[in-house]
Amino acid sequence: MKSPATYTMPSVKRGDTVKWPTFQLVGDDDVPLDITGASVDIWWRRGSARGPIVLKQSTSDASITLTVPAGGRLKATNSTVQWPAGLYVADLQLVSNEVVQTPLILNITVLEDSTKKTY
Secondary structure, X not given: OOOOEEEEOOOEEOOOEEOOOEEEOEOOOOOEOOOOOOEEEEEEEEOOOOOOEEEXXXXXXXXXXXXXXXXXXXXXXXXXOOOOOEEEEEEEEEEEOOEEEEEEEEEEEEEOOOOOOOO
């Protein structure tokens, strides 16, 4: 597996819905990984990889779906961001055939919403 790719999500306003993109995971040879039967977890943390967890997404609770497993495609369920303004980071952890891999690092910036503050 090559070094993890980094994807920076477009900024989102607090209280808005994030439409998570569909990701395709590829191996060292740029061929899509077969993730059939894999488990995937994404834990979003505030500020850094050691910050407090604000959201857990996983195939185990169906908040992540393997949309085309043989083609390495997956998607997280859209969600409303109620997190305070700031930077949030996550990595995508993939467990398949007892092998743990982290093929993707994610970042998103949450901006304060000036129109509606009912958090």
